[in-house]
Structure formats: C-alpha cells, structure tokens
Amino acid sequence: MAATTETVEQVQTLANDGYKHGFVTDIEMETAPKGLSEDTVRFISAKKNEPEWLLEWRLTAYRHWLTMPEPQWAKVKFDPIDYQDSYYYAAPKSDDDRPKSLDEIDPKLLETYKKLGIPLLEQELLAGVAVDAVFDSVSVATTYKKKLEEVGVIFCPISEAIQTHPELVRQYMGSIVPYGDNKHAALNSAVFTDGSFVYIPKGVRCPMELSTYFRINAENTGQFERTLIIADEGSYVSYLEGCTAPQRDEHQLHAAVVELITMDDAEIKYSTVQNWYPGDEEGRGGIYNFVTKRGLCRGRNSKIAWTQVETGSAITWKYPSCVLEGDGSIGEFYSVAITNNMQQADTGTKMIHIGKNTRSTIVSKGISAGRADQTYRGLVKILASAEGAQNHTQCDSLLIGDQCGAHTVPYIECANPTASVAHEATTAKISDEQLFYCLQRGLSEEEAVSLIVNGFCKEVMKTLPMEFAVEAQKLIGISLEGSVG
Amino acid sequence: MTRNVTKLHPFADSAPASRSDDPTWLSALRQDGLRRYRDAGLPTPRTEAWKYTNLRRLSRMLFQPVGSSVEDVSVPEDRLPKLDAYRAVLVNGRYRADLSRLDGMPKGVHVSGIADVLRASPAKLEPLLGRLAVHEGKPLADLNTAYLDDGFCVFIDDGAVLDKPLHLVSIGASSGTDPVCFYPRLLVSAGADCIATIVESHVGDGAYFSNGAAEIWVGAGAVLNHCKVQVEGAEAYHIADTAIHLSDRAVYDGFVFQSGGLLARNEVYASLDGEKIECRISGAYLATGKQHIDNTTFIDHVKPDCKSREVFKGVLDGTSRAVFQGKILVRKDAQKTDGFQLNKALLLSTGAEMDSKPELEIYADDVKCSHGATVGELDADALFYLRARGIDLETARNLLVAAFVDDAVGEIQNAAVREAVSEMVQAQFAMRNEDEIDE
Numbered sequence: 001m002a003a004t005t006e007t008v009e010q011v012q013t014l015a016n017d018g019y020k021h022g023f024v025t026d027i028e029m030e031t032a033p034k035g036l037s038e039d040t041v042r043f044i045s046a047k048k049n050e051p052e053w054l055l056e057w058r059l060t061a062y063r064h065w066l067t068m069p070e071p072q073w074a075k076v077k078f079d080p081i082d083y084q085d086s087y088y089y090a091a092p093k094s095d096d097d098r099p100k101s102l103d104e105i106d107p108k109l110l111e112t113y114k115k116l117g118i119p120l121l122e123q124e125l126l127a128g129v130a131v132d133a134v135f136d137s138v139s140v141a142t143t144y145k146k147k148l149e150e151v152g153v154i155f156c157p158i159s160e161a162i163q164t165h166p167e168l169v170r171q172y173m174g175s176i177v178p179y180g181d182n183k184h185a186a187l188n189s190a191v192f193t194d195g196s197f198v199y200i201p202k203g204v205r206c207p208m209e210l211s212t213y214f215r216i217n218a219e220n221t222g223q224f225e226r227t228l229i230i231a232d233e234g235s236y237v238s239y240l241e242g243c244t245a246p247q248r249d250e251h252q253l254h255a256a257v258v259e260l261i262t263m264d265d266a267e268i269k270y271s272t273v274q275n276w277y278p279g280d281e282e283g284r285g286g287i288y289n290f291v292t293k294r295g296l297c298r299g300r301n302s303k304i305a306w307t308q309v310e311t312g313s314a315i316t317w318k319y320p321s322c323v324l325e326g327d328g329s330i331g332e333f334y335s336v337a338i339t340n341n342m343q344q345a346d347t348g349t350k351m352i353h354i355g356k357n358t359r360s361t362i363v364s365k366g367i368s369a370g371r372a373d374q375t376y377r378g379l380v381k382i383l384a385s386a387e388g389a390q391n392h393t394q395c396d397s398l399l400i401g402d403q404c405g406a407h408t409v410p411y412i413e414c415a416n417p418t419a420s421v422a423h424e425a426t427t428a429k430i431s432d433e434q435l436f437y438c439l440q441r442g443l444s445e446e447e448a449v450s451l452i453v454n455g456f457c458k459e460v461m462k463t464l465p466m467e468f469a470v471e472a473q474k475l476i477g478i479s480l481e482g483s484v485g
Numbered sequence: 486m487t488r489n490v491t492k493l494h495p496f497a498d499s500a501p502a503s504r505s506d507d508p509t510w511l512s513a514l515r516q517d518g519l520r521r522y523r524d525a526g527l528p529t530p531r532t533e534a535w536k537y538t539n540l541r542r543l544s545r546m547l548f549q550p551v552g553s554s555v556e557d558v559s560v561p562e563d564r565l566p567k568l569d570a571y572r573a574v575l576v577n578g579r580y581r582a583d584l585s586r587l588d589g590m591p592k593g594v595h596v597s598g599i600a601d602v603l604r605a606s607p608a609k610l611e612p613l614l615g616r617l618a619v620h621e622g623k624p625l626a627d628l629n630t631a632y633l634d635d636g637f638c639v640f641i642d643d644g645a646v647l648d649k650p651l652h653l654v655s656i657g658a659s660s661g662t663d664p665v666c667f668y669p670r671l672l673v674s675a676g677a678d679c680i681a682t683i684v685e686s687h688v689g690d691g692a693y694f695s696n697g698a699a700e701i702w703v704g705a706g707a708v709l710n711h712c713k714v715q716v717e718g719a720e721a722y723h724i725a726d727t728a729i730h731l732s733d734r735a736v737y738d739g740f741v742f743q744s745g746g747l748l749a750r751n752e753v754y755a756s757l758d759g760e761k762i763e764c765r766i767s768g769a770y771l772a773t774g775k776q777h778i779d780n781t782t783f784i785d786h787v788k789p790d791c792k793s794r795e796v797f798k799g800v801l802d803g804t805s806r807a808v809f810q811g812k813i814l815v816r817k818d819a820q821k822t823d824g825f826q827l828n829k830a831l832l833l834s835t836g837a838e839m840d841s842k843p844e845l846e847i848y849a850d851d852v853k854c855s856h857g858a859t860v861g862e863l864d865a866d867a868l869f870y871l872r873a874r875g876i877d878l879e880t881a882r883n884l885l886v887a888a889f890v891d892d893a894v895g896e897i898q899n900a901a902v903r904e905a906v907s908e909m910v911q912a913q914f915a916m917r918n919e920d921e922i923d924e
Contacts, residue, residue, distance in 0.1 A: 384836070400850065401850055405846070408845040414839045424856075
C-alpha cells in the first residue's frame with residue numbers, strides 16, 4: 001500500500017518535472033471573437049490600424065486560403081484542424097499605452113520571463129542583446145533601440161514598421177513567401193498579428209545580435225508571427241529566435257512566416273531554438289508548428305545561413321529554404337531536431353541554385369527517441385543557369401529505442417553539367433560500447449546519452465551564437481530525459 | 486460534348502485476353518488488375534512515385550494490341566550480351582519455342598511459356614502468379630496483369646543447380662505501321678537451396694510499348710543471380726515492374742543495365758521476408774539524345790539480420806534525363822539491418838538533367854543504413870592527368886566515363902555475366918561515339 005503511494009508520488013513529481021517551462025500566466029487578454037472569417041481579418045487589421053492596401057492583401061490571402069487544400073505530403077499524422085475553434089488575436093490589455101521602460105511592464109509578465117530563466121534586464125545588461133520580446137502577439141518591450149538607430153538599423157515589431165516604413169514593408173512583404181505558397185503561409189498572411197522587422201542599411205555590420213523571444217501564452221490562441229529581414233548591400237546581421245511555451249491540453253496552431261532578403265555582399269545568419277510544449281507522453285496537447293521560412297540571396301556574393309535546434313512542438317513542419325539567385329551566393333542550413341515521446345517532425349530545407357557559382361551546405365542531425373517519428377525532407381535543385389554550382393548535404397539520424405522512426409527523403413534535381421552535388425545520409429544508434437564507456441567512468445545513463453548526442457550534434461551546435469549554444473546544449477539533455485533505461 | 490473517357494485509361498480499351506478453358510482464378514486476377522488500373526489511371530507527375538517520369542507522350546501514342554504473332558523475326562544476336570547460355574524467347578510478349586534453345590537443360594529446371602503452363606497445369610501457377618505484385622501505386626503492373634496471357638515461366642526445383650545462365654530474350658517488333666503494345670510477363674520460382682543465373686534481355690525495332698511485369702520467388706538458402714539488359718529500340722517505350730520475394734538465407738544478386746528506349750522505367754521491389762538474406766540490386770544506365778531513363782527501387786527489410794546493397798551509376802548526354810529513386814524501408818522487427826545505397830551520375834552535356842531521390846524509412850534502432858548520391862561532371866584533375874600523358878581529350882573522356890560505369894558493372898557477382906555486360910557497355914559507348922562523329 002505504502003509502496004503504491006510512493007510510486008504515485010514519484011510519478012507525480014516526474015510528470016510535473018517533465019516540462020520545465022510549463023505554466024500559464026494569467027493576464028487579461030483582449031481577444032478577437034473565436035473563429036476565422038473576413039470579420040476576424042478586418043478586426044485584426046483595424047486593431048493594428050493598418051493601411052488599406054494591407055487589409056486588401058490580408059483579405060486576398062484569406063480568400064485564397066479558403067480554396068487551398070491542406071498540404072498532405074509530409075509524414076505527420078494529426079486530426080484535422082478546426083480553424084473555427086481558435087482565437088486569432090490576443091494582445092496584452094495594456095496595448096494602448098505601451099510601456100516605455102521595463103518598470104512599466106506588467107510585473108506578472110516579468111515574472112514569466114524570470115521563470116523561464118530569461119530575465120530581460122539581465123539579458124540587456126549582460127548579454128548585450130537587444131530583445132524584442134513577443135508576449136503572445138504584441139511586442140511589449142524593445143530594447144537597445146537607440147543604439148541600433150545610431151547606425152541606422154531598423155529593428156521593430158512589424159506592426160510598427162507598417163506604420164513607420166510602409167514603403168519597405170510593402171515592397172518586400174510577401175515577395176519571398178507569397179500568400180499562395182501553401183495553406184499555412186496563406187493563413188499567416190491573412191491573420192498575422194505581429195513579428196519582427198529588420199532593415200540593415202548599406203555597409204552596416206549590425207553591432208549586436210538581434211533576438212526575439214516568442215512566447216505563446218493565451219489558451220487557444222494560435223500565433224501567427226511574420227518576420228521580415230532585409231540586409232542591404234554589404235551589410236551583416238545575426239538574428240536569434242527562441243521559444244518556450246506553457247503547458248496545456250489543447251493543440252495549438254502556430255503558422256509563422258519568415259522572409260529574408262540579402263542584396264550584394266550582404267549576409268544574414270538566422271538562428272532558432274524551438275522548445276514549444278511537445279505534448280505529454282501520450283501525445284496529448286502540444287504545439288503544431290507549421291512554419292514557412294525562406295531566404296532570397298538576391299545580390300551577388302550574398303549569404304543566408306539558417307541554424308535551427310528543434311526540440312519542442314508536437315508536430316514540426318518546417319523547411320527553411322534559400323533561393324540562391326545572385327551569382328556566387330551561399331546558402332547554409334544547419335539543423336538539430338530532437339523528437340521524443342509522441343512528437344513528430346518533418347523538417348529539412350530547400351536549396352534552389354539559380355545564379356552562377358552558387359554554393360550550399362546542408363548538415364542535418366536528427367535524433368528520434370520514444371515513439372517519435374522524424375523525417376528529413378530536402379530539395380537541392382540546380383537550374384540549368386547555375387554554372388559551377390556546388391552542394392554538399394549530410395544527413396545523420398540517431399535512433400534511441402525500438403519504437404521510434406527516422407526517415408530521410410532528399411530530392412536532388414540537377415540540370416547543369418558543371419554543377420556538383422553530393423548527398424550523404426546515415427542512420428545508426430548509440431552503441432552499447434559508447435554507453436558502457438561513459439557509465440564505467442561514473443556518468444549516469446542520462447548524462448551519457450546527453451553527452452553522446454551533444455557530440456553527434458556538435459557540427460551544428462558550433463554554428464550557433466554563443467548565448468544560444470549553452471542553452472541549446474542543456475535543452476538537448478532535457479529533451480531526451482526518460483528516453484533510455 | 487462527350488468526353489473521351491478512355492483517354493484517361495489508354496491501353497485498356499480492349500477486353501482482357503480470355504479463353505473458354507481459363508481457370509476462374511485467372512479471370513478474376515485479370516479483372517482485378519483491370520479494375521485497379523481503371524481506378525488509378527495512368528500515373529501523372531502528381532503521383533509521388535512518378536514525380537519525375539511523365540507519361541504524357543506515351544499516353545498520346547496510339548498503340549495497338551498485338552494481333553496475330555509476327556512470324557519473320559530473328560534474334561538480333563549482335564545486340565545481345567555474348568553468353569554461353571540456354572535461351573528462351575518472347576516476341577511481342579508471346580513465347581516462341583521455335584526461337585528458344587533449351588536443349589540439355591539440367592534436371593529440375595523447367596522453362597516454358599506461361600500460356601502453355603496455364604493450359605497444361607494451371608494449378609501450379611495459381612499460388613504464384615499475381616500474388617507478389619504490390620498493387621498500391623502500380624497501375625502499370627496492374628495493366629500487365631489485366632492482359633496477362635503469356636510470358637516466361639521458370640521453375641527451379643529445390644536444390645537444383647543451373648550449370649549455364651538462362652538467357653530470356655524479349656523482342657519487340659512492330660508489325661506494319663501501327664505501334665504495338667504488349668505485356669511480357671516473367672514468373673520465376675527458385676526453390677530452396679538452388680543456384681541459378683538468369684539474364685533478361687530486352688531488344689526491338691520500331692515504336693512499341695513493352696509494359697512488363699516480373700514476379701520472382703526465391704526460396705530459403707537459394708542463390709539467384711538476375712541481370713537485366715534493356716537495349717530496346719530508339720523509339721520504344723519500356724516500363725517494367727519486378728517484384729522479388731526472398732526467404733531465409735537467400736542471396737539475390739540483381740543488376741540492371743539500361744541504355745535503350747525513348748522512355749524507360751525499371752522498377753524493382755524486393756521484400757526481404759526472412760532472416761540473414763543478402764540482397765544486391767545494382768545498375769548502370771547510359772542516356773543520350775532525348776532519352777528518359779528511370780530506375781526506381783524499393784528494398785523492404787521485413788526481418789532481422791539482412792543485408793542490402795545498391796550501387797547505381799549513370800552517364801547522361803545530349804538532352805537526356807535520368808531518374809533514380811531508391812527507397813530502403815526498415816520495418817520494426819528488422820533489427821541488425823545493414824543497408825547501403827549509392828547513386829552516382831555524370832552529366833556530360835548542357836541540357837541533360839538528373840533527378841535523384843534516395844530515401845530511408847527506418848523504424849528499427851539497431852541498424853546501419855546509409856545512402857549517398859552525387860551528380861557532377863568528369864573530374865578535371867583526372868582528365869588533366871590523362872592529357873598530360875599524351876592522351877587526347879576524346880579518348881581521355883571516354884576512358885574516364887567507361888571506368889566510371891565499370892564500377893557498377895563490377896557489382897555483378899557472376900563472372901561470365903559481368904564480362905558480357907561489361908563488353909556490352911563498351912560496345913554501347915563505341916556506338917555512341919561513332920554516332921557523334923557521324924553527326
């Protein structure tokens with residue numbers, strides 16, 4: 001009897017421990033009526049005080065969305081999404097009088113960040129990172145703005161950019177990911193609530209890493225972020241995106257769109273750590289992460305590098321891509337994806353080589369544990385015009401346990417004889433010898449797995465900015481807790 | 486206003502072949518095939534498995550079903566691999582005993598036409614014929630089944646040993662002006678612990694559509710070498726589906742050489758349904774002009790402790806297009822699987838295109854699986870090395886290309902077959918080079 005109680009208690013502790021970032025902060029929301037209709041789109045647009053052209057664009061996207069089928073090709077399984085059972089707009093109540101400094105910010109909100117271990121103040125002071133914290137949909141604090149303004153960098157919520165730099169937004173928004181790209185992108189175009197806008201002027205090397213912490217907070221609120229980064233000639237920027245979300249039962253839809261564009265000799269480095277709630281051991285709850293990310297290397301010798309560490313979400317559907325249009329442009333994709341329990345991830349990249357002497361590198365590391373399913377899906381397309389193009393792809397999968405799956409689906413299309421494309425993929429498991437070696441030296445099984453997996457991912461982790469790398473390494477350990485033994 | 490409905494289902498206008506004495510299971514099998522084909526229609530690029538191979542041109546051709554058999558056909562010896570072998574011949578899908586040479590066949594090996602067996606002892610075929618074809622997403626194999634009438638039938642008894650290769654020659658011949666379509670079928674039942682080498686050759690003249698299907702059963706402990714040489718005529722369409730079932734400890738050594746046809750697709754499905762199986766499926770392809778050559782393989786690891794290996798190499802010239810799709814599936818129980826796959830392609834000219842899709846689908850953790858794919862041009866350093874030794878560009882290129890392809894041919898385990906195929910590849914190169922000079 002006593003033993004049973006003890007077990008129950010133990011299990012309880014473990015269950016509560018399962019997701020360290022799981023809690024809901026109770027803040028009053030000003031929400032749009034539940035469901036999706038033209039009225040919802042108009043409500044959001046009106047709330048944001050948007051110009052006429054943007055409303056029209058949203059409505060066109062919405063109408064197009066209605067006609068589009070759900071993408072079916074990914075290797076993920078989930079019940080059909082009820083788009084009418086969700087809220088599409090939620091903003092912290094204090095939207096009308098925005099806080100000027102951290103002091104004015106809702107203390108409860110600050111508390112949330114503290115629990116997450118990302119106190120804004122500390123980040124500001126110690127890490128030297130300008131944080132545009134997105135709490136649900138409205139950016140509540142933008143720091144270091146002044147310093148950025150001095151060099152002419154524009155870094156603000158996209159809703160603000162629509163007001164202050166409409167010409168830039170109008171010119172580029174939707175030019176890289178058009179609303180008709182896929183159903184999720186169309187939905188985002190219709191109902192996006194906020195996101196980041198970055199413009200780096202000619203010849204400017206952004207003095208600090210730009211970072212946005214996305215948080216999903218309100219119950220039943222899908223998040224529709226839209227990010228647009230423009231790097232003008234000869235400029236450089238490193239952008240960090242990281243996410244955590246509170247624990248909840250109902251599935252949440254997240255359909256973000258990220259558009260990057262680089263002019264001659266410009267470079268964008270885009271890093272993501274994604275740690276949204278993955279659902280419980282039985283796959284209940286968890287975020288649907290349907291993201292469309294694409295970068296266009298328009299200028300000569302420009303470069304776009306995507307790095308992602310994907311550990312969260314119940315379902316990940318994400319293919320950060322590069323269109324290498326400018327001669328000599330470079331695309332890179334580094335990815336670590338970890339799926340545990342019932343998580344499903346279908347992720348990869350597309351490298352479209354158009355310009356001469358374009359180069360791309362793909363390194364993808366997938367770790368599948370529990371009863372999770374993971375797929376790398378990638379396309380390398382060399383057009384006839386891409387004289388001298390080069391690609392190298394490396395995809396490695398690691399399986400932990402005999403209930404999970406790891407799949408690799410690369411597409412290689414080459415139409416230029418001077419191009420060189422190489423693809424390698426391997427699948428293996430953590431060998432007993434490796435584990436034994438670590439255990440023998442006094443590591444626990446979980447520590448050993450974390451160590452080995454971190455080694456397996458090292459190639460990708462080292463491309464992460466310093467602040468992220470530390471966090472991401474810890475995350476890998478946490479994500480694989482309970483996967484062995 | 487009446488839309489031509491049959492457009493969606495070309496080739497399926499005529500009723501399936503039938504005789505009054507056909508067993509009911511056979512009629513049911515054909516009807517089932519026809520129904521499946523009509524339900525699915527001809528695959529389009531919207532079907533994932535046919536993403537890179539478009540059959541539009543094929544569907545627009547007006548093929549006539551083969552009528553009476555063509556009499557005046559001779560076996561084009563010069564276009565076949567030079568082998569000391571037993572020979573059986575199909576002309577437009579019909580078995581031709583008169584052209585076959587099966588004298589001295591060892592005891593325990595039975596080669597005949599499917600039509601003959603269907604009449605003499607249909608019960609022998611019932612458990613095998615049409616049982617292996619994987620229907621899902623294979624409408625063309627279904628179409629073959631719908632018109633199943635004749636083909637090769639090879640039975641090898643348990644423990645039998647075939648002393649020489651068995652050469653199965655399928656000849657396509659258009660009679661008169663209309664292009665024909667025909668449905669060659671191959672059934673191989675290799676008993677336990679037998680040893681055999683089978684070489685399939687596909688040749689022909691004129692425009693025709695050869696839509697083949699093969700079912701190969703390999704018993705426990707059997708060793709089967711199976712080489713397919715596809716050198717169809719320049720206007721031919723060749724689509725073939727081979728399904729292989731392997732039992733415990735079986736060794737299957739498969740090879741496909743493709744250089745013929747205007748559009749050719751060879752699809753192989755191997756089910757490793759036993760333990761300790763070794764399965765090799767390799768291939769080489771040469772595409773030139775406007776040719777389209779597709780190699781699609783699917784290796785299904787069902788049980789533990791099996792090995793599979795694939796090496797495909799291709800050379801593309803002119804404005805040709807080649808496709809390689811290779812899938813390795815490792816099911817949950819298939820622990821200790823060792824899977825390897827490699828596809829390399831050389832692009833020799835502007836306008837040629839290679840589409841490659843190697844795929845791993847893995848549900849077991851204790852496995853070793855890898856695949857590699859490369860596409861590129863000839864190595865500039867290697868070319869320079871040869872030229873620095875006084876070899877002219879043309880010869881140097883030819884040497885390197887031949888060596889590139891020979892790598893894959895080297896995967897053939899049977900020495901006699903390997904040499905014959907190697908010679909054929911060289912001959913094909915020589916022919917192509919001559920053509921270039923003529924132009």
